[in-house]
Amino acid sequence: MLETSGRLLTLLSLLQARRDWPGALLADRLGVSPRTVRRDVDRLRELGYPVNATKGPDGGYRLAAGTDLPPLLFDDEQAVAVAVALRTGAIPGAEEGALRALATIRQVMPARLRSRLDALEVTTVRRRPERSGETVDPETLLTMGSACRAGEVVRFDYAGGTMAAVGEGEHAFHPPRRVEPHHLVTSEGRWYLVAFDLDRADWRLFRVDRMTLRSGTGPRFTPRQVPGGDVAAFVAERISGSWPSPVRGEMVLHARAVDVARWIGADGLCEPLPDVDGAPRCRVVLGSWSWGGLAGRLGGFDAPFEVVGPPELVAATRELAGRYAAAVPHGG
Incomplete structure (x- = not known):
């Protein structure tokens, strides 16, 4: 026969393994009398475990949900x-x-x-050894998890985002993001929200530690399919450029920031600049694996641009321009 302390642990384990236990069956599993089971149940109750008696021909016990988590009493x-x-x-x-x-x-x-x-459904994507992540508010995680499951639009302010400001000067402000949240993902110590940005009409990956939720949730939405149908693959692709790049450069694009920002990687920066003669401009900072690779990215925006620096990027852009010019047959 088990000693009292060991028997209590065994009894607790049995109660957690299934919803209802007939008293006679518990007594048989523990090798004690039904009276001893009743005494042991009373001891568990004294320790804070909410064990309820169940009615029926045999009578029994059930471990119920409580107001605290005994015996540690977690908040x-x-x-x-x-x-x-x-x-x-x-x-x-x-x-x-x-x-x-x-x-x-x-x-x-x-x-x-x-x-x-x-309601908190999470996908874990591991690409590199985990690092210490930024502080994330548990309440934000739970709210986002509930919104993902319920299919409700959420609004939040996003620090470090590239949304163009509304207004000018001291009256300028960045409107909150309005998104359809679809999935929470954790990768290398960071939490991300996969969502469809309603204002940009495109999929986005948001860092949860940069969010400040607005009160309430919006209307219900019909879930869309994540590009490619695989959340983990989508996130891995989006954050593949989020690590510090060997080289970084700055340029001015003759285009609207709101149009350019969708093509900026997680480690890039895009911010609006004052228009010149009515033409929009924006400042872009990008990283890449080499100066030649960075120069090659500039043409992908399909807009006139000016290289600000550093000198290595200016030289790489000139060299690449020469290669393109030499590649075109004369008079062809």
Whole structure:
């Protein structure tokens, strides 16, 4: 027969393994009398575990959701943090244990947290060894997860974005982003939201740590299919240029920033400049693997441009212009 402490742990494990347990079956599994099972259940209740008695011909017990997570008594933020970490950060080879631990915590979560956690669907994309990520507000994660599942438009202010300002001077402001959220993704310590930007009519990848949510959610939407149909592949492709590039250069494009920004990578910058004679302009900073590669990217915008610097980019652009000129047959 198990000692009392060991028997309590075994009893708790059994209660977590299935919804309802007849009292006689628990007694048989533990090798004790039904009276001892009743006493052990009372001990678990004293420790804070919400074990309810079930009615029926045999009578039994059920581990119910409680207002706290005994015996550690997590607060809401701690409970969410542990659950999210178990879902997204399992050590290779320990996935099964992480899932069982997650199921254990979920079992005794308050209903208000359990429903929100269930709405948090996350895809993990691993490309390089993980690094320490930026601080993300758990409330933002839960709100975005709920909006993804419910199919509701969300609005947020986005730091570091390239949305053109409305107005001029001290009265200028950047309007909030309006998106259809589709999926939350974590990769190398960062959280991203895959969403369809309604103002740009295109898919975007937003860093969650740069978001400041506006109150309330918008209307429902019919989910679209992510380009390619594979969320992980879409994100991996979009963030492939987000790492520091060996070379960086600056140029001025004769085009609207709102049109150019969609082609700027995650490590680039695009901001509007004052018009000249009514013609739009924008400042662009890009990175690449080489000066020649960066010079080659400039022509892809299909707009006149001026190279600002550094001198290496100016030289590489001249050299590339010479190669293109030599490639065209004279008089052909």
